[in-house]
Amino acid sequence: MALRVFGLNIIKNNRNILQNVGKTNGVPTNQGAAAALYATQVTVEAAPAAVQKQKVSKAMKSYLKRANEHDEFMKTQHLEFQIGKRHLANMMGADAETFTQEDINEAISYLFPSGLYDKKARPTMRTPDEVFPARKAAEFDETGRPFHSMFYTAKPNFFQLLHDIVEETNKLNDLEERMLRRGNKPDENQKLETAGFQLLPKEHLERVLVEQIADIEYQNFSNSMERLIASPYAYKSKAFIERFLKPLIDQSKQLEVPKPKIDEQGRQYITTYECLRKTARADVTVRLPGTGKITINGQDISYFSVEQSKEQLLFPLHFCDMLGKVDVEANVEGGGTSGQAGAIRWGIAMSLRSFVDQEMIESMRLAGLLTRDYRRRERKKFGQEGARRKYTWKKR
Amino acid sequence: MFRNQLGNLSRVSSQLQRISRVELMSTEVQPAESANSVINEFRTAVTSPGEHSALQLAKFYKIPAEEKKQIFAGGGLPKQYEQQIKTFTEACLMVRQPALELLNYIKNADLSKPAVRYVIYGDNGVGKTLTMAHVLHYGSLNDFLLVHVPWAPNWTKRPKESTNSSTQEGFIDLPFDAAAWLVHFKTQNAKLLQKLQLKTSKEYVWSKRESTPAGATLVELIEHGIARIKYATETTAALISELKLLSTGGQCKVLVAIDGFNAFFHPITRIFSDNKQLVTPDRITLTQPFLDITKYDWTNGICVLSVDKIAMTEGYMDSYMPRYLLGKTGFEHLDPFVPVHVTNYTDKEFLSCINYYMDRHWITKTQPGFEEQLKFMSNHNPYTLMQIVRGL
Numbered sequence: 001m002a003l004r005v006f007g008l009n010i011i012k013n014n015r016n017i018l019q020n021v022g023k024t025n026g027v028p029t030n031q032g033a034a035a036a037l038y039a040t041q042v043t044v045e046a047a048p049a050a051v052q053k054q055k056v057s058k059a060m061k062s063y064l065k066r067a068n069e070h071d072e073f074m075k076t077q078h079l080e081f082q083i084g085k086r087h088l089a090n091m092m093g094a095d096a097e098t099f100t101q102e103d104i105n106e107a108i109s110y111l112f113p114s115g116l117y118d119k120k121a122r123p124t125m126r127t128p129d130e131v132f133p134a135r136k137a138a139e140f141d142e143t144g145r146p147f148h149s150m151f152y153t154a155k156p157n158f159f160q161l162l163h164d165i166v167e168e169t170n171k172l173n174d175l176e177e178r179m180l181r182r183g184n185k186p187d188e189n190q191k192l193e194t195a196g197f198q199l200l201p202k203e204h205l206e207r208v209l210v211e212q213i214a215d216i217e218y219q220n221f222s223n224s225m226e227r228l229i230a231s232p233y234a235y236k237s238k239a240f241i242e243r244f245l246k247p248l249i250d251q252s253k254q255l256e257v258p259k260p261k262i263d264e265q266g267r268q269y270i271t272t273y274e275c276l277r278k279t280a281r282a283d284v285t286v287r288l289p290g291t292g293k294i295t296i297n298g299q300d301i302s303y304f305s306v307e308q309s310k311e312q313l314l315f316p317l318h319f320c321d322m323l324g325k326v327d328v329e330a331n332v333e334g335g336g337t338s339g340q341a342g343a344i345r346w347g348i349a350m351s352l353r354s355f356v357d358q359e360m361i362e363s364m365r366l367a368g369l370l371t372r373d374y375r376r377r378e379r380k381k382f383g384q385e386g387a388r389r390k391y392t393w394k395k396r
Numbered sequence: 397m398f399r400n401q402l403g404n405l406s407r408v409s410s411q412l413q414r415i416s417r418v419e420l421m422s423t424e425v426q427p428a429e430s431a432n433s434v435i436n437e438f439r440t441a442v443t444s445p446g447e448h449s450a451l452q453l454a455k456f457y458k459i460p461a462e463e464k465k466q467i468f469a470g471g472g473l474p475k476q477y478e479q480q481i482k483t484f485t486e487a488c489l490m491v492r493q494p495a496l497e498l499l500n501y502i503k504n505a506d507l508s509k510p511a512v513r514y515v516i517y518g519d520n521g522v523g524k525t526l527t528m529a530h531v532l533h534y535g536s537l538n539d540f541l542l543v544h545v546p547w548a549p550n551w552t553k554r555p556k557e558s559t560n561s562s563t564q565e566g567f568i569d570l571p572f573d574a575a576a577w578l579v580h581f582k583t584q585n586a587k588l589l590q591k592l593q594l595k596t597s598k599e600y601v602w603s604k605r606e607s608t609p610a611g612a613t614l615v616e617l618i619e620h621g622i623a624r625i626k627y628a629t630e631t632t633a634a635l636i637s638e639l640k641l642l643s644t645g646g647q648c649k650v651l652v653a654i655d656g657f658n659a660f661f662h663p664i665t666r667i668f669s670d671n672k673q674l675v676t677p678d679r680i681t682l683t684q685p686f687l688d689i690t691k692y693d694w695t696n697g698i699c700v701l702s703v704d705k706i707a708m709t710e711g712y713m714d715s716y717m718p719r720y721l722l723g724k725t726g727f728e729h730l731d732p733f734v735p736v737h738v739t740n741y742t743d744k745e746f747l748s749c750i751n752y753y754m755d756r757h758w759i760t761k762t763q764p765g766f767e768e769q770l771k772f773m774s775n776h777n778p779y780t781l782m783q784i785v786r787g788l
Contacts, residue, residue, distance in 0.1 A: 301775045
């Protein structure tokens with residue numbers, strides 16, 4: 001009952017759905033809606049009376065048997081889940097009828113507190129529909145005759161998809177030709193914007209199709225999709241294309257540049273708090289019309305005696321060509337020399353974004369100046385001299 | 397990072413070098429005098445510190461080799477600066493504001509009044525010792541007898557040998573250091589001593605058989621101290637008391653220069669007595685004459701002292717201000733004194749220094765903006781700049 005795998009919610013209890021046991025899919029997914037297109041395409045009522053009269057194929061027989069077993073299994077799972085939920089609700093002193101999944105999660109994390117780092121490794125309790133992965137329904141009728149014309153390719157959904165893509169492409173090509181003949185041009189305003197998107201990755205696509213595909217097949221898929229997207233009239237089949245696009249992680253939010261404030265002397269300034277590196281914590285203020293004065297905890301740059309730390313500190317300023325144009329004030333505590341220098345470097349770089357153009361910000365990002373360095377000290381291991389180094393090998 | 401960036405334009409710089417060599421060759425045709433006194437914006441031909449004024453500010457002047465040998469043979473220039481001099485095959489000092497200020501004071505001082513104490517102070521590596529070197533050069537050229545201690549903490553931190561004093565109970569002698577100082581004194585003032593023919597005022601009896609009679613020259617006194625190392629410390633004391641008398645009598649002028657003077661008041665030393673007790677500097681016989689000569693009970697003299705963080709030991713290096721470094725006793729000993737603050741390079745001095753390094757081909761690989769980087773990396777600090785541009 002309490003396993004933590006998310007499955008496809010395609011099993012409907014009131015309808016006895018035939019399931020193809022042989023085609024299991026253990027990969028977690030949230031693409032229930034998309035998957036439903038393919039996976040529920042073929043649904044056969046299990047064991048209708050008419051079946052008895054007709055000749056039933058051996059494959060169908062064994063499939064029906066497994067499907068029944070699975071249904072039974074799911075039924076008991078559901079029952080157990082309901083009982084478990086009731087128990088939980090009692091323990092928590094809540095009403096079992098109105099006990100929602102959120103309440104369950106809360107109760108579990110309260111009753112079974114776990115120190116495990118990975119959230120997926122912590123105990124959970126979910127409905128069996130989510131826990132047990134969906135399986136493909138039977139793709140043939142009682143007489144053993146497949147529904148899908150590409151059944152014997154073993155991957156009908158995938159090849160159907162390829163087929164569809166090519167069909168769309170051809171449609172667009174025809175359209176383009178017609179438009180050319182008429183002298184019309186594609187509408188620039190409606191142009192398909194794919195900058196922030198990427199094609200579904202392979203695992204994702206497999207989940208959608210409920211089929212395992214090979215690398216080369218995925219390559220075929222992405223090639224044909226690219227061909228389709230490259231068409232000038234791609235916006236005509238926007239709905240189709242968008243089913244296979246995934247938005248990239250939005251980085252603009254992270255890179256949102258704060259507006260500089262004005263201090264009492266009329267200078268622009270930006271303060272970046274929580275500049276972290278190793279165990280050092282710093283806050284850095286950068287003031288724009290400046291003379292290049294650097295103040296660290298009240299001292300000048302000689303606060304750092306090591307050459308490398310000074311270089312670290314000056315690097316963002318030098319990179320943006322702002323040496324001698326801004327003043328820097330930093331308060332830093334914790335950590336060692338290089339950690340403190342790294343923290344201030346990050347703070348300066350983040351603050352400087354407000355004073356340079358977008359292009360420079362981008363090159364700063366590419367130079368790694370705006371990336372937080374998460375590396376920490378690695379622990380020593382027993383039986384070893386240090387984190388990685390082994391003791392000197394001695395024959396005896 | 398920085399060195400790599402410097403490395404990019406090596407070819408261009410070698411080209412530049414070739415051009416400058418051609419220029420040098422062309423100057424050889426001209427009279428030798430003008431070729432020697434090549435005046436650049438960072439160099440001055442005025443080699444006498446007495447003639448330096450604000451006109452020569454931030455410019456390098458050359459100390460002639462024989463004078464350098466005479467004054468600084470026994471120390472007085474920092475070791476790394478000495479190495480740089482060797483590399484550049486010329487001893488150049490920059491004329492800087494604190495030295496000019498100090499020289500101005502000295503030139504206008506009324507020597508008939510009690511000796512004035514000047515205390516040079518400043519952060520690490522700003523050029524306190526070189527300021528003192530500049531003044532020493534002035535003193536040497538202007539007939540001052542130099543009483544110069546190149547680095548006082550040497551006596552408290554790494555003495556060559558320590559023995560119990562035979563004359564004063566509970567005191568420690570540093571015979572080798574005293575003898576070394578006598579040698580240093582003799583080389584610095586050899587010519588002047590020859591010229592002035594100073595005589596001792598009283599008889600010094602070292603032992604039953606050995607004595608220096610009244611009326612002996614100071615050179616004899618010194619030479620006895622050097623030859624009989626056992627009595628070197630007492631000879632030093634005798635010499636300095638003689639110098640005080642002579643200068644008060646108007647027979648000579650004395651310039652006292654002690655680098656790291658605060659070491660005489662710092663209670664922690666590395667000298668231990670027989671019963672493994674730490675010996676404070678006031679129990680070292682060698683410090684007494686130098687404390688004596690820095691008092692103001694004599695005339696015709698000038699004391700230039702420097703206080704330095706490095707002269708202290710760990711845990712006592714929080715500030716470079718004289719009051720902190722000298723402590724209460726030291727401050728009261730020197731009070732009243734004239735403080736001279738040495739600071740980091742100004743922009744003008746910095747550029748001049750960079751130009752000098754380029755002239756010496758010490759910096760050869762340049763790219764636009766390298767001065768700016770050096771400026772921020774070194775924070776205008778002369779010593780740090782020297783460290784950054786040094787060879788690997």
